[in-house]
Amino acid sequence: MLELRNVSHVYGNGTRALDDVTLSVPTGMFGLLGPNGAGKSTLMRTVATLQTPTSGSITFGDIDVIAEPERLRETLGYLPQDFGVYPRVSAYDMLDHMAVLKGIASAADRKATVETLLNQVNLWNVRKKAIAGFSGGMRQRFGIAQALIGNPRLIIVDEPTAGLDPEERNRFLNLLAEIGENVVVILSTHIVEDVADLCPRMAVLAGGKIRLEGAPLELIEQARGTVWAKAIARDELTDVRERYELISTRLFAGRTIVHILSEVDPGNGFEPVRGGLEDVYFATLARTRRPVDTAALAA
Numbered sequence: 001m002l003e004l005r006n007v008s009h010v011y012g013n014g015t016r017a018l019d020d021v022t023l024s025v026p027t028g029m030f031g032l033l034g035p036n037g038a039g040k041s042t043l044m045r046t047v048a049t050l051q052t053p054t055s056g057s058i059t060f061g062d063i064d065v066i067a068e069p070e071r072l073r074e075t076l077g078y079l080p081q082d083f084g085v086y087p088r089v090s091a092y093d094m095l096d097h098m099a100v101l102k103g104i105a106s107a108a109d110r111k112a113t114v115e116t117l118l119n120q121v122n123l124w125n126v127r128k129k130a131i132a133g134f135s136g137g138m139r140q141r142f143g144i145a146q147a148l149i150g151n152p153r154l155i156i157v158d159e160p161t162a163g164l165d166p167e168e169r170n171r172f173l174n175l176l177a178e179i180g181e182n183v184v185v186i187l188s189t190h191i192v193e194d195v196a197d198l199c200p201r202m203a204v205l206a207g208g209k210i211r212l213e214g215a216p217l218e219l220i221e222q223a224r225g226t227v228w229a230k231a232i233a234r235d236e237l238t239d240v241r242e243r244y245e246l247i248s249t250r251l252f253a254g255r256t257i258v259h260i261l262s263e264v265d266p267g268n269g270f271e272p273v274r275g276g277l278e279d280v281y282f283a284t285l286a287r288t289r290r291p292v293d294t295a296a297l298a299a
């Protein structure tokens with residue numbers, strides 16, 4: 001179990017990227033969903049011990065992550081958002097090199113590790129090819145292979161499906177699902193379906209704060225009765241935007257379907273819908289953007 005308590009991070013320029021984040025992440029796939037700039041990468045890098053938070057504590061099992069970063073690194077697999085330069089080295093040689101860096105000293109152990117991983121991520125046939133020539137999906141699968149060296153118990157993947165075509169995305173998510181059965185996997189993403197498809201638990205991060213946390217199915221259930229839909233003509237959209245809390249628009253058969261958030265029946269032709277995770281997510285972001293109710297705070 002990974003536990004973050006009251007973690008805040010303020011960058012040198014005053015940006016508060018994390019604001020009192022408290023979160024428990026159990027074994028299995030955990031989705032961290034948030035828009036660009038929410039603080040996801042800051043949180044991932046902090047848990048991965050690449051930066052120290054301004055305040056707060058983080059533990060993984062009996063490891064104090066901030067005080068003992070080297071102990072965490074021994075059991076960590078990390079796939080950063082941007083892997084940086086892709087070398088002209090073959091996938092096999094690069095993995096072998098990274099296995100040396102991870103401390104697998106015996107050549108026989110390394111051979112077994114590298115061969116198993118290349119098969120697991122389905123890159124065995126291209127193991128002799130340079131990573132620089134890999135497609136986006138192949139690079140991400142290579143990224144997972146390097147993250148898995150040494151059987152980590154905590155795996156962090158930061159926005160791994162951005163830019164992948166649907167087939168590669170599917171392949172990558174299936175791979176993650178297999179890995180995620182017995183270890184803690186944190187998947188940071190702004191893509192709602194990644195979380196809906198894979199994660200038994202999730203949190204929404206926006207403006208550096210955790211805005212929502214739970215099991216996707218329960219969160220969808222809780223949102224019941226607050227999401228309403230209506231098909232409108234394109235030119236009615238501005239009016240709907242002004243009068244209601246709009247959470248999404250979608251085109252269907254030439255009409256615009258709008259989903260709005262309302263605790264009471266908005267009437268006016270709106271029908272209640274059983275929202276999906278996307279509605280839950282956008283409704284959470286809409287609530288985050290609401291002006292602070294100063295009267296309620298004062299009461």
Ligand SMILES: Nc1ncnc2c1ncn2[C@@H]1O[C@H](COP(=O)(O)OP(=O)(O)OP(=O)(O)O)[C@@H](O)[C@H]1O
Nearest residue numbers: 011013015017034035036037038039040041042043
């Ligand atoms: N090194 C830095 N110095 C100053 N501000 C930073 C730094 N890194 C990130 N920030 C700011 O902190 C906030 C959170 O950024 P972060 O990259 O963690 O968000 P994110 O959710 O990962 O977004 P994205 O998906 O766009 O990477 C943003 O306002 C960003 O501009």
